Amino acid sequence: MAARGASSNFLKLEFILGALLIGCIATAVLLSGFIFPGGAEKIDLMSRLVAPFTKPAHILGTDPLGRDVLARVIAGGKISLLVGFVSVAGGVLIGVVMGLVAGYYRGFWDMVVMRFADVQLAMPFILLAITFIAIVGGGLANTIILLIVSQWVQYARLVRGSVLTLREREFIQSARAIGVKDWRIIVQHLLPNLAGPVIVLMTLNVATNILLESSLTFLGLGIDPTIPSWGGMLADGRTYLQTTWWVSVFPGLAILLTVLGLNLLGDWLRDSLDPTGRTSL
Numbered sequence: 001m002a003a004r005g006a007s008s009n010f011l012k013l014e015f016i017l018g019a020l021l022i023g024c025i026a027t028a029v030l031l032s033g034f035i036f037p038g039g040a041e042k043i044d045l046m047s048r049l050v051a052p053f054t055k056p057a058h059i060l061g062t063d064p065l066g067r068d069v070l071a072r073v074i075a076g077g078k079i080s081l082l083v084g085f086v087s088v089a090g091g092v093l094i095g096v097v098m099g100l101v102a103g104y105y106r107g108f109w110d111m112v113v114m115r116f117a118d119v120q121l122a123m124p125f126i127l128l129a130i131t132f133i134a135i136v137g138g139g140l141a142n143t144i145i146l147l148i149v150s151q152w153v154q155y156a157r158l159v160r161g162s163v164l165t166l167r168e169r170e171f172i173q174s175a176r177a178i179g180v181k182d183w184r185i186i187v188q189h190l191l192p193n194l195a196g197p198v199i200v201l202m203t204l205n206v207a208t209n210i211l212l213e214s215s216l217t218f219l220g221l222g223i224d225p226t227i228p229s230w231g232g233m234l235a236d237g238r239t240y241l242q243t244t245w246w247v248s249v250f251p252g253l254a255i256l257l258t259v260l261g262l263n264l265l266g267d268w269l270r271d272s273l274d275p276t277g278r279t280s281l
Helices: 002-030 069-105 107-121 125-136 140-166 170-177 182-218 230-240 246-273
Strands: none
Touching (some): 002 069, 002 246, 069 107, 069 182, 069 246, 107 140, 125 140, 125 182, 170 182, 182 230, 182 246, 230 246
């Protein structure tokens, strides 16, 4: 009983800390227009490279163009979070459907989906990105589509492997024996058992996609570099890292806190949604 109570308290702490971090970051991003009515692109060459915590008007300092780092970090969260969450949502939707079809029905569909997945996994991401951007061009929407195309395979393989195991379990065999339709088995029995692993992978991929977006933007293959984003700010500040560390450090901290909050919420959701779990709130 004592161990169960300690585990339950730990889950509550995970939820509180994760919700607090994500709630604060999301609120700041949504209210960025009210917090900084002048915008994040206001240039003041007379205030270039102001160190953090030295001027009340620029709490986190300024960048080489005199733009306020705090304003850019908050405003940049819009693009970075949009890319991270939308691309992951699209990848989950496609990957889960493909994985369920391949794992549950097997045979021809399994062969087609998995061989296509093998071909895509054999292609380096940068080669896929260059080919994709050369054909359709860059931009926000195309960057999101590229990340969806490159990551649905992870969810498909994860779901397929879990479904191959679950479909042989007694409760699935019993449901099929009494004539339960396939779609009800998938929705009521398979999906709840897949939620935990998928959520954990989602939380990791949000951070991965933010970093991939920064890499593509740095190479000129992603979002317009003039649009503030956490990844773009990290790339822009690399040149000044030894002298003006705050230009890159604070966007990096924003990514760190966002990922930490997502991982905490992901762990809590995994344990809460796990049908075999013994702890709950």
